Amino acid sequence: xxxxxxMEGPVTLSEEAFLTINCTYTATGYPSLFWxxxxxxxxxxxxxxxxxxxxxxxxxxxxxxxxxxxxxFHLEKGSVQVSDxxxxxxxxxxxxxxxxxxxxxxxxxxxxxx
Amino acid sequence: xxxxxxxxxxxxxxxxxxxxxRCDPISGHTALYWYRQSLGQGLEFLIYFQGNSAxxxxxxxxxxxxxxxTGGSVSTLTxxxxxxxDSAVYLCASSLPGANYGYTFxxxxxxxxx
Numbered sequence: 001x002x003x004x005x006x007m008e009g010p011v012t013l014s015e016e017a018f019l020t021i022n023c024t025y026t027a028t029g030y031p032s033l034f035w036x037x038x039x040x041x042x043x044x045x046x047x048x049x050x051x052x053x054x055x056x057x058x059x060x061x062x063x064x065x066x067x068x069x070x071x072x073f074h075l076e077k078g079s080v081q082v083s084d085x086x087x088x089x090x091x092x093x094x095x096x097x098x099x100x101x102x103x104x105x106x107x108x109x110x111x112x113x114x
Numbered sequence: 115x116x117x118x119x120x121x122x123x124x125x126x127x128x129x130x131x132x133x134x135x136r137c138d139p140i141s142g143h144t145a146l147y148w149y150r151q152s153l154g155q156g157l158e159f160l161i162y163f164q165g166n167s168a169x170x171x172x173x174x175x176x177x178x179x180x181x182x183x184t185g186g187s188v189s190t191l192t193x194x195x196x197x198x199x200d201s202a203v204y205l206c207a208s209s210l211p212g213a214n215y216g217y218t219f220x221x222x223x224x225x226x227x228x
Contacts, residue, residue: 043219
């Protein structure tokens, strides 16, 4: 079955540091890949997505590239801010999966200190 | 509506009482999903609807949990005889058909069973 594995948190960084959150996946079909962000006390928001190999999703300074050869979709940001503190979820949607269900990773908590 | 609306946002109930959680999806979104998120944990899939039917109920934790959707729109998640372990944030999401869209989440209902 499909699965998503994320690096365990929490990840603690100082403001302006470089961020990488690793995400790898297994899928039976040809998935679309997503990153969601959950700020404290809120629901999940779509951060970025990529729907085919070598696509790069980007939003709010975050980027992730769909790497089919390494089955990865690592999230990166060049300079984090305190306001980026949140939980980040990697997810996939497999076209072969009925209902276009999203399979989520376990989430990675990011804490950015001033 | 403009987004996925969940009500109530917070619910405190006594152990043994029944509760109903409501989700109003984005107009035109045919798929609707319920997840549960316990404190500091990842997402636990509960059930999804395609239109008014629920092809996958595999995530419902016990027969105290049920859900329905009417008119292809509003969904209600009902928990009977609540237990303390039911305390969590219940998240609803909706989506267009197709693997590329991902979900739009509501802000969730925080349920506390005392």
